Amino acid sequence: MEKRSFDTLIIGAGGGGLRAALQLSQAEARVAVVSKVFPTRSHTVAAQGGVNAALANVLPDNWHWHMFDTVKGSDYLGDQDAIEYMCRAAPRAVYELEHFGVPFSRLDTGKIYQRAFGGQSRDFGGDQAVRTCAAADRTGHAILHSLYQQNIRARTHFFDEYFAIELVHDDAGYFLGAVAMDISSGEPLLIEAKTTILATGGVGQLFRTNTNALVNTGDGMAMALRAGIPLQDMEFFQFHPTGVAGKGMLITEGARGEGGYLLNGDGERFMERYAPNAKDLASRDVVSRAIATEVREGRGVGANRDHVLLKLDHLGADIVKKRLPGIRDMVKTFLHIDPADTPIPVYPTAHYTMGGIPTNRHGQVVVPVQQGAEEPVPGLYAVGECACVSVHGANRLGGNSLLDILVFGRAAANHVIEHLKHQRYHQPIPADALAPALQRLARWNRQARGESIAGLRAQLTKIMEDHCGVFRNEEVLQEGRNAVMALRERLQDAGIEDHSQVFNTARIEAMELENLMDVALATVSSALARRESRGAHSRIDYPERDDQQWLKHSLFNLDPMKMDYKPVRMQPLTVESFPPKKRTY
Amino acid sequence: MSELARLRWKCRRGMLELDLLLGAFVEHGYQRLEPTQRSQFERLLDYPDTVLLEWLLGRIQPTEREIVQLVDKIRASAAT
Missing domain, CATH: 3.90.700.10 (Succinate dehydrogenase/fumarate reductase flavoprotein, catalytic domain)
Structure with a gap:
């Protein structure tokens, strides 16, 4: 297999991946970005709303008020250290974008225009705040294009139309890069890296009715799961009623x-x-x-x-x-x-994935170690919708998702830059570390007959919509989990007739379905386990929030399959904690 | 075959609306296009998502007549 070596591999070219890439390239790190579609066709382009930042251009505002709103919006499941960090960093994130060429709408005074959004208040729950910075109704598009142009200028290396198959790690759990496939030739490529950042976005395609682009199949989340990383708070999925x-x-x-x-x-x-x-x-x-x-x-x-x-x-x-x-x-x-x-x-319609790959506020992927505190996974980072920092907790505020990708894309890159100073050489890649990726590729080249991928995908998204959508109780979720488990078994017997190498989209779709299947299992299992209603997770059999039992993050492990939990980080960095209160608007 | 497969992947976009419109057209309408129209379709796919959205939802009309005709065909083929 051909091999290329970089300091940092970033998988995903939406706003989070590109913000991280730019920071790294400007620091003269050698950066590769892998994207399964052309970078400016990433789903960030669809974000219309804007970026929250307490600039106080229209009405008085304060990052601390923004923090309060975010904690309250999260139904107290958000980690308050990460939320403080994000809200403090927000104004700078916006000014940086302006510097990168994002054409923000303007007030008559010449300052950046800000609009009012739901869930935002002044003075800790008082009157409506005006906090969301926008570039007309195409803020996401403007951010994505500006960041892409800046990356080209900074000589970030792009692998366009490459599909990441599996992460590569050694026996000690050190992450060493990934195997990706050139979609245009079908050739696998080993991308060796001292650090890997996952930035693959959300997984709206889990549900039959969703607002997401087709590319949002949770590829990074599923690769992390299969590499032994749990997924956090996957039961929290934001739906729009209409x-x-x-x-x-x-x-x-x-x-x-x-x-x-x-x-x-x-x-x-x-x-x-x-x-x-x-x-x-x-x-x-x-x-x-x-x-x-x-x-x-x-x-x-x-x-x-x-x-x-x-x-x-x-x-x-x-x-x-x-x-x-x-x-x-x-x-x-x-x-x-x-x-x-x-x-x-x-x-x-399903809209936004609050859960994801657990990280700290530096973007480092973190996992619990035996009974002790969680520790960073060496060499692995995650940012944006695929990650769970967690700044959105049980529910995300409008205008906070673009902010999340900008702030934590940058923070992860800064942490990587420090790390690279101490790690000058690549770690050796053991011969057997590539086996999972090769097996996955070979599997879809081997089997021609069997159930159709499109048919299984339609069944999965219908099961998720009916059993893990907005109507949830023990019985419905248990049936849903059984059905997903059964369908996941049947995927073993699926086949694709097309074994060609050039732009074999059938094979990509088969691997995307594998990813969806694993993330679906994480989602329905976490939803079944959480017997309370909090934020976007609403159980008709447990209609109240239960802070005694459930003020904690869920962790779903794939192998062995089990639920685990960890405390919410209630302690901010410099200010006092916001204790849980009943959430009324 | 691989030509169609390549185009099919270019129709994977950042917005659901475009995935649905372009994806349906490349499966059902593209084969019926004349060779010159096929190359125009390829050119159309190079426009940014936000421009394509305005055109394909009928909010703004493209300036080139050939693109207008193509946009009309894609809109007409949108499955209900």
């Missing part, structure tokens, strides 16, 4: 804010039963669960009774065209209907 049914695209709360409402198969405005006062404007989890309940109880709409309707036509064509033009364009394009005339089929 996605286009069967497709997933988000329809913003604004549609209901303008007066739109939901109807079931009987034509009933069912939210009146679930939330007599707030009705269709009840909180996201209440609306999501109500929709899922209507469908479960047979009151859905359509041939399969598997969705409900969002009615906007009563608002009049003028309002729909003027106030909701983006939704109208999207619905017209995909459904060939005009929401000004016809209600939109909707279902809750």
Whole structure:
């Protein structure tokens, strides 16, 4: 197998990976970035909202208030040291982006424009804060393109359209790089590195209805799992109540804010039963669960009774065209209907993965060691949505995900730079360290017959939607876990007919499904184990938050398969801890 | 075959909307294009995701007539 050597290998070219790469390249480290699609087609491009930073350009603000909101938003599951670090670092992260060429929208004063977002307050839970910096409605795109250009200038080495197959580590648990495959030729490549940073993003593709790009299959999370690293807090997945049914695209709360409402198969405005006062404007989890309940109880709409309707036509064509033009364009394009005339089929859609690979605030992957405290895994880092720092805890605030990738991409790189000063040579790679990657490749070159990958994937995402979506109780989750375990067995018997080498997308899709399968098991197992409701994890059989038993992080291990737990880091770096309180808005 | 496979991978984008529109078109519509239109499709795929989104959702019309025709074909083939 061909081998290339670098100081640092970064897997994933979204905002987190590119921010880390830039920091390292500017420090003259030799950096390789592996990306399965062209870097500017990473999912960061889809982030519209913005970046939270207490710049106080519009109203008074303070990083400490931002910290309070983030801790509260996390339903007290976020680690307060990491949250303090992130909120303090936020203004600098934004000014750096400005320096890299991100065209932030401006106020008349010339300062960076900031907008109000949900969950953000002044003075520790007081009036609405104005904290989110944006480049029109394409902040993610602007960040991704600026970082990519800067990386080209700093001579970061890109392996575009390479698919990472497996991490490489020695028997002592030191991570030494990865085996990746050149998608255009099918050739495997060993990328040797003194440090490896995982930045592969989230795993929205676990669920049939989701807002994520197809590339979001949790590749880094699954590689970490198979290398013996647990996944943390995977039961916490953010859903939006209204996605286009069967497709997933988000329809913003604004549609209901303008007066739109939901109807079931009987034509009933069912939210009146679930939330007599707030009705269709009840909180996201209440609306999501109500929709899922209507469908479960047979009151859905359509041939399969598997969705409900969002009615906007009563608002009049003028309002729909003027106030909701983006939704109208999207619905017209995909459904060939005009929401000004016809209600939109909707279902809750999976959006953001709060859980992931456990790290500390330096981006170092950390694992528990026997009964003692957790320790960093030598040579391995993770940043962004694939990681769990944990700054989002049980629920993420809007505007904090772009901030997360920028702050921790940079922090991980700085830690790596220090590390590289002390490690001048590559560690030897034992001959058998490549075996898992080679076996994985060979497996899909061998078997031609068997169940179809697309069919198994459709079954997996349906199981996850029905059994690990917004409607969760012991019975539903247990059935879901059994079903995922059975499906994972059946994947052993799957085959692909195409054994060609050049752009063999069937083989990539098979390996992506393997990754999804492992992460699905982590997600449904963690959700089954956690018998409380906290943040995005809502159990109808355990409707309350239970700080006595459950103020702790979940850790799912693949081999041997088991749940483990570790305490939440309640102690910030310099300020006093925010103790758990009932979370009301 | 490998040519189509290469294009199929280029249709993997950063946004779900584009995955769905371009992915459906490359499977069902691309084969029916004339050779010149095929090379235009290839060129179309080199545009940034945000530009493609505006075009394919019908918010902005491209300036080149050939691209307009192609965008219309992709929009028309969007599966319901």
